[in-house]
Structure formats: C-alpha cells, structure tokens
Amino acid sequence: MNRKISRVALIGSGFVGSSYAYALVNQGMVNELVIIDVNKNKAEGDAMDLSHGIPFSSPMKIWAGDYSDCKDADLVVITAGANQLPGETRLDLIEKNVKIFKTIVSSIMNSGFSGIFLVASNPVDVLTYATWKISGLPSERVLGSGTILDTARFCFLLGEAFQVDSRSVHAYIMGEHGDTEVPIWSQASIGGKSILECLDKGIGPSQEELDQIFINVRDAAYQIIDKKGATYYGIGMSLARLTKAILYNQNSILTIATLLHGEFGLKDIYIGVPAVVNRAGVREVIEICLADDEKEKLIHSANILRDALETISFD
Structure with a gap:
C-alpha cells in the first residue's frame, strides 16, 4: 500500500x-x-x-x-x-x-x-x-505557534506545584505570546478538579504561589535568554507537536495563534486561543467561558497587538 x-x-x-x-x-x-x-x-x-x-x-x-x-x-x-x-x-x-x-x-x-x-x-x-x-x-x-509553549510551561509548573504528571494538568495561557499573555485560572484543572476549588479548600499552592507560577511562565523566555542566550528546545518540541496534529489529522485542541472572527468579542486579529488543529489547519476556535477579568485582560492583550499591527504596511 x-x-x-x-x-x-x-x-x-x-x-x-x-x-x-x-x-x-x-x-x-x-x-x-x-x-x-x-x-x-x-x-x-x-x-x-x-x-x-x-x-x-x-x-x-x-x-x-x-x-x-x-x-x-x-x-x-x-x-x-x-x-x-x-x-x-x-x-x-x-x-x-x-x-x-x-x-x-x-x-x-x-x-x-x-x-x-x-x-x-x-x-x-x-x-x-x-x-x-x-x-x-x-x-x-x-x-x-501562539501560546502553545506558554501553556506547556504553565502545565509543567502547575504539575510540579501539585506533584502530579504535567500531562494530567489542563490549563491554558491565552493572548499575546508575550508580556500581556493571560492565565485562564477559571478553567484550570487537575484530573477534572478545579485549581480554584483546590485553592478555596486550602489544597496545594497558595494564591501567592500561583501568582508566582504565572510570573515564571510569562518571564520564562527572558530568564532563559539571560542564562543561555536563546530559547529553542521547548519551542522546537512545540512545533513538532503541531506538525503531528496537522499531518496526522488529529483534531487536537492546542493554544495557537489564529485569526478571530468575533470569538471572545475580537475580530481581525491573530492571537493565542484554544483551537482544533487538523489536516486542514484550524478547524475551529474553542470559545471557552472566561471570567470577567480574564476577558478584560484578553481584550487588552489584543489591543496591544492591534497597536503593533498599525505600524506595519503590507504594500
């Protein structure tokens, strides 16, 4: 065959x-x-x-x-x-x-x-x-590649903090792949159990520790660049994961940069969101429910990117 x-x-x-x-x-x-x-x-x-x-x-x-x-x-x-x-x-x-x-x-x-x-x-x-x-x-x-690597960093550090396999952590970083990226705490879970629920019950890291986890995710590239000059292994593996999702038609949900058409109240902007990826590319955006403050931060992130786009001429 x-x-x-x-x-x-x-x-x-x-x-x-x-x-x-x-x-x-x-x-x-x-x-x-x-x-x-x-x-x-x-x-x-x-x-x-x-x-x-x-x-x-x-x-x-x-x-x-x-x-x-x-x-x-x-x-x-x-x-x-x-x-x-x-x-x-x-x-x-x-x-x-x-x-x-x-x-x-x-x-x-x-x-x-x-x-x-x-x-x-x-x-x-x-x-x-x-x-x-x-x-x-x-x-x-x-x-x-959007926030696929940021999301991986997020899951890895949460896995360490909760002492579980990072592949059992379900959490997203959305927005710009950069300084205005947004941790989606409202949807973060481990084995189906909400991380915010764990926080309310005093299980696992404190609020301050969770806040520091996000800071470490957001600033990871700066830390790595300062220590070794560049980041490449993590993003290399992230790209391989995306390649597999595309070529093997896997319909995987991954946080990629894709064009929004009204999802999350945003249009005509490429930004990191969870989306289904397959042999056709992006099948659909997964419009998850966000907390009010998360949605505000995502809109702010999009506005930063929109301001950057206005400096570009495509002529």
Missing part, C-alpha cells in the same frame, strides 16, 4: 529551526524535510548531520534546498528572523522581522505552494497575521 509522501519545508536553520528538525527526526513523523536558509552551508550541514541519525529513527529524506522545494510541501514552518536579544521584548522585533517575512512569504508563494503555514518567529502573533496578509491564503491555513 502506497502511503502519501508528507513534506515539510523548514525556513530557518537557526537554534529554533534545527531543534524542530531534530524533534521531527526523533519522532519520525514525516517522509521529507527540506531545510532552507540564507546560510546555505548551515542548512547543508544540518541536513547531513540529521541524516546520519536516520538509522536510529525512521526512513526520511532530508536535504538543503531553496524556495522552489516549497511547491510540493504540505507544511511550511517559518522559524527565520532576527533573534530576541537580552532586554528586548518580542514586539521590539516587529520592524526587522516583517521586512524579512515579506521576502520569505512572497518567495514561498511564487513557488506555487498551496499547503499550510506554521509561523514560530517572534513576535509570532504579528508575523502570523503578516504571513496571512502577504500569502493571500485562507486564514485557517495560516497559523502561529
């Missing part, structure tokens, strides 16, 4: 891109991976190095290519762009990275690409919106 060849085109072979590629090879989830980078030698070196691990994984073709290879790709993952430097916010990167994206996305579309875009470069919400505008593709086929 012939199995459909699945091809991923990775744009950007830096720390994040190479960590994502490594996760793909380890999980053996695609048939073909083409790595495209302005530094062709780096892309070629990564392709060679990764290929040497194939005997320990699954058969897979890996090569350094160019934008013409995007034509037959099911998924294009963009990790290219200027890095966030110590002291910089993700929004500080807008001008530099939008300029880069205009060239990248136009070149991909000129290849005849008709698949799905997954954007990871920062500021991810703004650059996913830019990718949608530049590409002209339907919004459901353009998504960003």
Whole structure:
C-alpha cells in the first residue's frame, strides 16, 4: 500500500529551526524535510548531520534546498528572523522581522505552494497575521505557534506545584505570546478538579504561589535568554507537536495563534486561543467561558497587538 509522501519545508536553520528538525527526526513523523536558509552551508550541514541519525529513527529524506522545494510541501514552518536579544521584548522585533517575512512569504508563494503555514518567529502573533496578509491564503491555513509553549510551561509548573504528571494538568495561557499573555485560572484543572476549588479548600499552592507560577511562565523566555542566550528546545518540541496534529489529522485542541472572527468579542486579529488543529489547519476556535477579568485582560492583550499591527504596511 502506497502511503502519501508528507513534506515539510523548514525556513530557518537557526537554534529554533534545527531543534524542530531534530524533534521531527526523533519522532519520525514525516517522509521529507527540506531545510532552507540564507546560510546555505548551515542548512547543508544540518541536513547531513540529521541524516546520519536516520538509522536510529525512521526512513526520511532530508536535504538543503531553496524556495522552489516549497511547491510540493504540505507544511511550511517559518522559524527565520532576527533573534530576541537580552532586554528586548518580542514586539521590539516587529520592524526587522516583517521586512524579512515579506521576502520569505512572497518567495514561498511564487513557488506555487498551496499547503499550510506554521509561523514560530517572534513576535509570532504579528508575523502570523503578516504571513496571512502577504500569502493571500485562507486564514485557517495560516497559523502561529501562539501560546502553545506558554501553556506547556504553565502545565509543567502547575504539575510540579501539585506533584502530579504535567500531562494530567489542563490549563491554558491565552493572548499575546508575550508580556500581556493571560492565565485562564477559571478553567484550570487537575484530573477534572478545579485549581480554584483546590485553592478555596486550602489544597496545594497558595494564591501567592500561583501568582508566582504565572510570573515564571510569562518571564520564562527572558530568564532563559539571560542564562543561555536563546530559547529553542521547548519551542522546537512545540512545533513538532503541531506538525503531528496537522499531518496526522488529529483534531487536537492546542493554544495557537489564529485569526478571530468575533470569538471572545475580537475580530481581525491573530492571537493565542484554544483551537482544533487538523489536516486542514484550524478547524475551529474553542470559545471557552472566561471570567470577567480574564476577558478584560484578553481584550487588552489584543489591543496591544492591534497597536503593533498599525505600524506595519503590507504594500
């Protein structure tokens, strides 16, 4: 029986891109991976190095290519762009990275690409919106990593605090992937038991400890950048998870950056929300019930992103 060849085109072979590629090879989830980078030698070196691990994984073709290879790709993952430097916010990167994206996305579309875009470069919400505008593709086929990593950090730290497997924690971070992101405490649970209910009964961390957990989630990138210069393993694994949800048509609910059409009272903005992800891209947004203060914070986060979008010209 012939199995459909699945091809991923990775744009950007830096720390994040190479960590994502490594996760793909380890999980053996695609048939073909083409790595495209302005530094062709780096892309070629990564392709060679990764290929040497194939005997320990699954058969897979890996090569350094160019934008013409995007034509037959099911998924294009963009990790290219200027890095966030110590002291910089993700929004500080807008001008530099939008300029880069205009060239990248136009070149991909000129290849005849008709698949799905997954954007990871920062500021991810703004650059996913830019990718949608530049590409002209339907919004459901353009998504960003959004708050998937923030949500993973949230679940991990809550798992530690409650001494349970983080995979048994159900909690979301929504909003901007950045300083205005919002913890959704009203829907956070462990094994079906509300964390706020645990708090009221004096079970587990105190309010102050929970507040500190969110601060550690929100500021994790700054802490990691200060210690090692960049973040890449966590987001690399997050992108691999999204790739699997898309290519394997899993209908997984993940907190991604997607275009809102009135959900949560917001329109014409890419922002991190829980959504069903499958082979078509974004099937639907899951409009969960938010507490009044959470909704206010989400709207504030959207307004910050909207202000940032107004500084961009797509001409």
